[in-house]
Amino acid sequence: MTQPRRDFVKQAAAVGAAVAGLGAPLQAAPTPASAEPVMLGPPLAGPLEQAAQDETYWSKVAAQYAVTDAVINLEAGYFGIMAAPVLAAHHRHVDRVNRESSYFARRAYAPIVRQAREAVAQFVGAKPTEIVLSRGATEALQALITQYRGVGAGDVVMYADLDYNAMQWAMNALAASRGATVVTLAIPEPASREHILAAYTKALDAHPRTKLLLLTHCNNKTGLIIPVKEITALAKARGADVVVDAAHSFGQVPLTMDTLGADFVGLNLHKWIGAPVGAGAMYIREGRLDAIDRMHADEAAPLSRIESRLHTGTTNFATVMTIPDAIAFQQSIGIPQKAARLRYLRDRWVHAVRDVPGVHILTPEDPALVGAITGFRLHGRGTREANETIARTLHEEFGIFTFQRTGLANGDCVRVTPTLFNSPAQLDKLAAALRTIAARG
Template sequence: MTGSSRRDFLRDSAVIGAASLLAPATMVASTTSDGAPDVPGATAATTGLTPHPGPLHEVAQDEAYWKKVADQYRVTNAVTNLEAGYWGLMSQPVLAKYHEHIDRMNRENSYFARREFPALWRSARERVAQFVGAKPSEIALSRGATEALQALISQYNKVGAGDTVMYADLDYNAMQWAMNGLAKSVGAKVATLDIPEPATHANILEAYTRALDANPRTKLLLLTHCNNKTGLLLPVKDVATLARSRGVDVVVDAAHSFGQIPLSMDALGADFVGINLHKWIGAPVGAGAMYIREGRLDAIDLAHADESAPPTRIDSRLHTGTVNFATMMTIPDAIDFQQSIGIPQKGARLRFLRDRWVKAVRDVPGVDVLTPDDADLAGAITSFRLHGRGTSQANAAIARTLLEEFGLFTFQRNGIAKGDCVRVTPTLYNTPADADKLASAIKTIAARG
């Protein structure tokens, strides 16, 4: 997107009032033979789903209800997919809206893009802000958490020569590289720490306390709320409070957080956050957001000397070029669908599926489950090793055996201080039978030694 067209998109305009992207609907979605909604233009409102009103521990086990939810997804039966952590499928109602938006922008072209899209873009940003508990002025839409976080890190201007930036082994590799790049560009040094294994709330705080005490010139600390390696939920707000008491700014990688568990920006307690909208919120691939708390824009430089938005606005800190119009337009549809289920209810269901397989293998000889059972430290994602083998080859072999012999798709993760592991990520279309199938397969492989 050129500077002039971007100004057209982002400036306050009275051309068209911001409005909801979803028209009210009363029809109930019909389904295809495989149980997926098949209504052109179907929205979350047409699925008949509403948040289950019961106690969460009972809601999580109401299989009739979750069958209705699973029916909103059209999923391959070639494998049992337990690798939902890569990106989240769009539900059929959201996919239908995405197709509708693609058709519209392709049909109406620049006439639509210049006249009507700016208001829809602002509406999408407002929905994201509402969803995460922020002000619209604190949110810039991006193509993913990586883009948002790379901007926050590389443009952070409060670190200089001789200062320190810090990250942990469980932080996302691309964000570690961004921290390394920032340090190199200003002559700062890099300090790292390893998250304890097994992790507890107390030993995590102790590890960060020791690391910060040992590096008193730390200016920027990277924290991953839910990491993509083991799924551990870091007590970010407590660590951020600890860092702030030492004059350290915190940037939070929340790529896996929003949509997986109930959460708000206040609960994270950080001034700078990158999030994904195409993982647990189920928007089209290529959707994310950057958060900068009000009053902290001065810490983040303009993106590439950007002049398309005033320097007093967050838009000037992230310049993505021409956006995918249909993707941006589908974000509110995806949020609507998630809210038709309820994030607390969804979180309880995901945790139930996770606990089902973990409890079945936790005490099996040779099985090391890396993610704790503490309700505050785990969500859907959990990883394991067999017989303490942390080599890349060993874990690639386990993932391959799970797929080829048992039809279970998982994924190997690396970069952990104590070695590689296999990551398991169930989602809304998975069932207790899928969890049981995984537990049985892990027991069988572990017994082979």
């Protein structure tokens, strides 16, 4: 056993014992040799742009992911695979739950949930009493929207074309159940901070009875990051509450609840935080619980606690147990450093094709408005068929996996989402492929 491996097992065992709260330290499960768990050490120091290009360091990070070599995967936006230390921890937690069964669940699990919630709260600058764990951002946001009490007959709920479809449907359902009206707006292309703020100001001023506004911090279609705090201030000044979908921004870019400024937020932990699939969180700012109804008349928790607003039933014990491990791995890299690396990978391909005739990049260069995700169209073709064809061509002809996205006011696009296991050379291959496809007309 190598020294890094010994160090990891020793530290992981200590973390496992602390999180578990009882029992002997658990043994690490075997992991693929290509992704042997190691401790990365402190985040890179120095200017972020320089740190983002330290290939020696980032190759060590990439080595913590056991990734298929059957394809170049540039579709990390679906969910984030677990890094080797997180996967090893998850295996330990699964083994413990399976071994100890109800003896564990009834005696040891409650403090573990509290510790996981505290880890999330600390990570986002919230109080633990403002956070409840969910099975994903969708579950959290659906509860926040459909249980929102401030919408009545004749009122308005509002969302944009770039908001996630499941959240749009929840807003539609809320309006239908309350006799309210749905108003939609289109985020302008090309986007800029000024254009975005102007679009929301115009829409809110045109609909003074707006009571609930849905905002997606970083959307899953083009990757545009909108100035949520400023838009939230516009809405609050006009008497509207805001629900923020931070599923894609949490862990992709630095954020805290204060930087968002909203009272209601849905978070995802299995995308950019790299927890096991089925992990998320709901945030309700202290003092705003009364705005959200109790879920399903749930009497298991008092109305004064956020747990009464989201009842998921029996949870995946091992998934929740792994949340602190996933957060610890992200913190070992550093979110500012990670964000800089993701932006570098994004820029690597975008800057190589932005001026290629026929290639239309849908996110701007403003560093405040984009992270890793970027959508594109070729030759202005926004049909579903055209973009599915592009994604299929990239896959079948060039071995590059991307995904087509729909719902944009100006037509469909193809989404590219690099992550920490991708290399600059892989993004160069994407750029070369796009130049070839675009030249075909």
